[in-house]
Amino acid sequence: MSLPKSLSAEKGVRRSILRTWEVYLGLFLGLGVALTFYVGVMSDFENRTIDLRFQSRGGLPLAKDMVLVVVEDESLARLGPWPWPRAVHGRLAKRLKEAGACVIGFDMYFNEPSSYGAEDDVEFVKSIKETGNVLLPVVIERKQVWDNETMEFVDRNKAEVPLPELRKAHSGEGFIDMEFKKMNPDGVLRYVYLENKAAGETFFPLGVVMASRFLGQTLTSDERGVRLGEHFLPVFTHREWPRHDQPVSSFMINYANQTGFFDEIPYHEVLDGKFRPDLFRGKAVMVGTRSKGTSEDRKFCPFGVLLGMEVHAHLFQTIVSGRTFSRLPPVGSAILLVFAALVVAMVLARGLGMVGNLFTMLLFLGWMVAANIGFRYELVLEVIPVIILLPAQWAITRLIQQFVVLGQRNRELAHINLELEKRVRELSILNKISEAVNFMGNLSQTLDDILKKAVEVLGAERGSLLLLDEGYENLVEQAVIVGADEAGGFDPELKEQFKIGEGIAGEAFSKGIPRLIPDVSREPEFKALPRSDQAIRSIICVPLKVKETPIGVVNIVNKVIGTFNSEDLELANTMANQAAIVIEKARLYNLATIDGLTGLIVHRHFQSRMEEEFRRSKRYEKPLSIIMTDIDHFKKFNDTWGHQTGDLVLREVAKCLRLSIRDTDMAARYGGEEFAVILPETDMDGAALFAERLRQRVELAEYPGPKGLLKVTISLGVSSMPFNNADSTAEMIKAADEALYSAKHSGRNKVGLAPQGGPVLAPAPEPAPAPEPASALAPAPAPAPDPVPVPAPASAPASALASDPVPVPAPAPAPAPDPAPPGS
Numbered sequence: 001m002s003l004p005k006s007l008s009a010e011k012g013v014r015r016s017i018l019r020t021w022e023v024y025l026g027l028f029l030g031l032g033v034a035l036t037f038y039v040g041v042m043s044d045f046e047n048r049t050i051d052l053r054f055q056s057r058g059g060l061p062l063a064k065d066m067v068l069v070v071v072e073d074e075s076l077a078r079l080g081p082w083p084w085p086r087a088v089h090g091r092l093a094k095r096l097k098e099a100g101a102c103v104i105g106f107d108m109y110f111n112e113p114s115s116y117g118a119e120d121d122v123e124f125v126k127s128i129k130e131t132g133n134v135l136l137p138v139v140i141e142r143k144q145v146w147d148n149e150t151m152e153f154v155d156r157n158k159a160e161v162p163l164p165e166l167r168k169a170h171s172g173e174g175f176i177d178m179e180f181k182k183m184n185p186d187g188v189l190r191y192v193y194l195e196n197k198a199a200g201e202t203f204f205p206l207g208v209v210m211a212s213r214f215l216g217q218t219l220t221s222d223e224r225g226v227r228l229g230e231h232f233l234p235v236f237t238h239r240e241w242p243r244h245d246q247p248v249s250s251f252m253i254n255y256a257n258q259t260g261f262f263d264e265i266p267y268h269e270v271l272d273g274k275f276r277p278d279l280f281r282g283k284a285v286m287v288g289t290r291s292k293g294t295s296e297d298r299k300f301c302p303f304g305v306l307l308g309m310e311v312h313a314h315l316f317q318t319i320v321s322g323r324t325f326s327r328l329p330p331v332g333s334a335i336l337l338v339f340a341a342l343v344v345a346m347v348l349a350r351g352l353g354m355v356g357n358l359f360t361m362l363l364f365l366g367w368m369v370a371a372n373i374g375f376r377y378e379l380v381l382e383v384i385p386v387i388i389l390l391p392a393q394w395a396i397t398r399l400i401q402q403f404v405v406l407g408q409r410n411r412e413l414a415h416i417n418l419e420l421e422k423r424v425r426e427l428s429i430l431n432k433i434s435e436a437v438n439f440m441g442n443l444s445q446t447l448d449d450i451l452k453k454a455v456e457v458l459g460a461e462r463g464s465l466l467l468l469d470e471g472y473e474n475l476v477e478q479a480v481i482v483g484a485d486e487a488g489g490f491d492p493e494l495k496e497q498f499k500i501g502e503g504i505a506g507e508a509f510s511k512g513i514p515r516l517i518p519d520v521s522r523e524p525e526f527k528a529l530p531r532s533d534q535a536i537r538s539i540i541c542v543p544l545k546v547k548e549t550p551i552g553v554v555n556i557v558n559k560v561i562g563t564f565n566s567e568d569l570e571l572a573n574t575m576a577n578q579a580a581i582v583i584e585k586a587r588l589y590n591l592a593t594i595d596g597l598t599g600l601i602v603h604r605h606f607q608s609r610m611e612e613e614f615r616r617s618k619r620y621e622k623p624l625s626i627i628m629t630d631i632d633h634f635k636k637f638n639d640t641w642g643h644q645t646g647d648l649v650l651r652e653v654a655k656c657l658r659l660s661i662r663d664t665d666m667a668a669r670y671g672g673e674e675f676a677v678i679l680p681e682t683d684m685d686g687a688a689l690f691a692e693r694l695r696q697r698v699e700l701a702e703y704p705g706p707k708g709l710l711k712v713t714i715s716l717g718v719s720s721m722p723f724n725n726a727d728s729t730a731e732m733i734k735a736a737d738e739a740l741y742s743a744k745h746s747g748r749n750k751v752g753l754a755p756q757g758g759p760v761l762a763p764a765p766e767p768a769p770a771p772e773p774a775s776a777l778a779p780a781p782a783p784a785p786d787p788v789p790v791p792a793p794a795s796a797p798a799s800a801l802a803s804d805p806v807p808v809p810a811p812a813p814a815p816a817p818d819p820a821p822p823g824s
Contacts, residue, residue: 022397026345027338029396033389034334040239042384047190049383053375054302059257063317065214067280068264068309069096071289075267082289085116088271090127092287095270097131100281103213105135105206107176107288107297107309110162125169133213134169136162137176138203140196159198172213174206176308178299183250185240189299189311191250194226194233207315208233214284214320225251231319236327252325253311254318254378258303262313286313327380337385341393348397357394364390426571429457430578446586450579451554457575458540458568460556466505467544467552467583508541509553514573515541518563538563542572544580551580595669597647598654606668606676610729613666613680617721625679625687625720628736629657629694632713632748634673645705649712652703660694676733684720684753691716691751699749713749715740724754 036042069092076082089106096104114120128134139160144153159175161167175196178184183191196203204212204219208226212219217229225234235249265275267287288297288309297308306314318324328336344363348356364386371381447465455463508515517523517539537558544552554576559568593605601609610626617624631637631653638646650673657667657675670676677694679687695716702709717740719732726732735754743752 022349022401023342023345025397025400026341026348026393029389029393030338030341033341033385033392034337037337037382037385038239038330038334042388043238043240044186045384046382047186047188049371050190050375050380051188051302053372054255056372057376059261059303060254060321060323063256063262063313063321065283065320066262066313066316067101067283067285068262068313069267069270069285069287070264070307071267071287071291073291076291078268079271082291083115086110086114086120086124087116087127089287090124090131092267092270093127093131093134095273096280096285099270099275099277099279100283101133101285102282103133103135103171103210103284104131105137105174105210105284105286105312107137107206107286107312109139109160110136110166111139111160113163121163121165125165128166129169133171135172135174135206135209135213136166136170137206138162138173139177140175140198140203141177157196157198159196159201159203172209173203174209174312175203176206176297176312178308178311183240183248187300189253189301191236191248191252192311192315193249194235194251195221205312205315207312208319210284210286210312211316211319214316223249228319231322231324233319233324234326236325236329238330252327252380253301253315254323254325255301255303255314256317258301258306259310262310262317284316286316323378325378325380328382333382333385337382337389340386341389344390344393345397348394348401357398360390360394422567426574429453429571429575446582450575450582454554454556454572454575454579458556458564458572459560461558461560463554463556465544465552465554465579466509468550504539504541505553505555508543509550512543512545512548512550514543514569514576515539516564516566516569518565540564540569540572542569542576544576544583546580546584551584554579598650598669598675599658600654600675601666601668603668603670606666606670606678607729609666609668610678610733613678614721614729614732617680622681623683623720623722624732625682625684625718626732626736627677627679627687627691627694627716627718628670628733628740629675629677629691629714629716630740630744631673632715632744634712637712641705641710645710648705649703649710652701653698653712653714656697656701657694660690660697676736682720684718684723687718687720688751688753691718695749695751715743715748715750715752717741717743717752717754719754723756725756 071082079088089108093104110124114124140157141160142155143158145156145158146152147154147156162170162173167173178189178192183193192205194204194208202221204221204226208219208228211231212228215228215231217231220227223235225232227233233251235251237247237249239247263279265279269275286309288307290307299306299308299311301311301314340363344360347359350356367381367386367390368383371383374381447467451463451465455461504515504517520536520539539558540554540556542554542556543550544554554572556564556568556572593601595602613624616622631649634646634649637649650669654667654669654675657677661667661677664680666678668676668678677690679690682690695714698712698714702711704710717736717738719726719735719739721732724732724735726735739752739754741752743750746752
């Protein structure tokens with residue numbers, strides 16, 4: 001079932017509302033996830049995805065600019081226990097210088113005097129001066145120190161620097177300790193500070209200082225990062241949970257691999273000269289320890305465990321190779337998240353189809369693929385916020401949409417149910433109207449039934465039904481109902497108001513538009529009824545139209561409870577449409593079956609009904625009678641008084657006939673001045689009694705003529721089955737017709753009965769002579785006294801039993817040989 005236009009419009013409005021809440025939901029979720037990401041709640045999970053991306057990318061090509069000189073177990077075995085004399089480190093530096101090393105960095109502490117005496121320190125100072133480009137480490141620790149200004153202990157950075165004489169001899173220094181509490185709380189070293197300050201001095205990481213010396217560039221720094229000539233090291237300012245109160249600015253090392261990425265040679269082999277001639281030429285050299293018992297420094301990185309000097313070597317290689325990571329600041333990532341949430345919200349708002357689902361899935365997968373591929377090209381995209389945002393937004397939005405659509409469909413179903421109930425009610429009303437109209441041959445009864453049902457269904461006090469008169473000029477009342485169970489008369493003063501184009505009904509008829517007036521006191525144009533007992537409070541006027549042509553109007557007045565509303569008007573209009581069709585069919589039926597002069601059924605319809613009743617009588621073995629009647633001397637009457645008076649007599653006799661029959665009986669104009677009556681379930685005795693009473697009613701009736709009152713008589717012939725053993729309707733009609741001729745030959749104004757299987761019985765002499773038409777101008781005589789009662793047969797018609805009983809004349813002598821023609 002298609003939805004009404006009003007519901008479709010309502011659905012469109014609701015669709016725009018849906019888009020509004022979906023966008024707001026997307027904005028809310030986007031802001032929530034972005035804020036959570038910004039304060040660092042997701043940092044630990046994001047770092048783990050970075051580790052996975054390192055492992056997914058794999059190792060980079062081997063480094064060619066760095067060589068590691070490692071103190072390992074064999075070197076300790078050859079050179080003795082640790083620590084060695086610093087003069088040994090001096091010889092190593094000279095040997096590396098001779099081998100062509102550009103810069104040498106020691107990942108060893110020299111912040112205390114040598115345990116081998118001052119001469120050892122002097123020798124080491126002399127060696128590094130001769131070597132040049134030797135870098136020594138600095139250790140920066142957070143310690144509580146006494147502040148002379150505040151006179152209390154405060155937390156400050158304290159730098160453990162090399163001995164003063166070493167600081168004068170070396171070419172530079174860099175810190176080698178790595179911070180874990182703020183930047184790397186899980187113990188995996190991913191980020192490093194690019195600078196640290198202590199006691200008014202600024203220090204850079206050892207790997208950064210080595211890269212500066214190797215590239216021959218001066219180090220400069222600002223809030224965005226550190227610059228070495230064309231090489232720029234951007235810092236990433238972010239918060240790490242749970243220490244999210246202060247942002248941390250750090251640099252992310254691009255680890256190339258675990259162990260084996262750099263060329264590596266044992267310490268003792270360098271001293272012994274056991275290395276390739278080009279191993280150190282033009283390269284940077286990092287010297288550190290690996291063997292246990294030598295204060296080895298081990299760190300965790302995304303690829304696993306590395307030596308501390310390897311971490312600085314990777315930092316050096318990141319700078320020299322130019323493969324530094326690019327990463328949006330948290331604010332930029334947060335804005336991108338909110339934007340993505342809004343885009344997804346607008347796509348999901350378009351409906352529950354697969355487009356929104358596919359878009360969200362492709363965006364999610366595309367972001368994951370882009371994050372993985374981008375990492376291979378040193379682009380870091382945030383993954384965890386997207387993993388949380390997009391699935392959550394999709395699931396929540398779709399869930400709410402399902403509830404919204406479910407509620408919407410429930411409302412639509414409720415609306416459809418209301419429509420169905422309304423249509424069922426309308427169909428029920430139409431069915432009731434159809435049931436009420438059980439006899440289409442009687443137009444007045446049809447109109448009464450329709451209007452009565454309309455008043456009942458609409459709960460009104462009364463109503464009226466107006467149809468065009470025969471001249472198609474005025475609306476005249478055809479049926480009036482006061483209440484559902486009570487019929488009432490029509491106010492003659494109101495009739496004058498119901499002219500075409502005048503009054504409420506006339507306006508509704510002329511314009512063909514229903515009128516609803518809930519409160520007539522507020523309608524200045526309303527013409528109220530003058531009678532107070534029929535005061536109109538609320539009214540509905542609905543035109544009756546057949547193919548858009550008005551044929552009348554229905555007025556429903558005063559709702560019993562409350563006032564009429566638009567639903568009542570729509571219901572009344574539905575009933576009016578159905579009623580108009582029924583009325584038009586009844587009119588056409590009347591035109592085809594009812595004689596216009598007498599109001600009785602025509603000959604053709606009489607024959608059809610006679611056949612039906614004859615078959616029914618045969619099937620159910622019920623009696624059936626027929627009466628043929630003729631107005632006596634009608635031809636002379638017509639010739640004397642004219643055809644107009646003759647038509648008047650025909651109408652009056654037909655009226656007597658209609659008033660005498662039951663609802664189940666059928667009276668017809670058989671032809672000219674002849675009439676016929678079908679009496680279902682009536683035997684010969686009942687039919688004879690009915691015929692006699694009809695004869696007396698016509699005889700006693702008086703009709704206004706041109707020169708006074710007129711009186712006529714009729715002759716009747718009766719046949720019945722199974723009394724007459726007729727095999728067809730033609731035989732029954734013939735038998736009744738012969739009985740009619742017999743009555744006319746015996747003196748007229750009599751009832752003739754068709755005999756059972758014998759000649760037609762002549763009626764008995766009439767009890768009083770019938771008046772001749774010539775004496776019709778005389779005043780009508782006084783009615784005769786009531787005759788002696790005759791018991792009525794059990795099967796007599798109800799209408800016959802309701803009349804005063806009269807004697808049935810005895811059979812008359814045999815009729816004359818020459819029967820008189822009808823109309824004589």
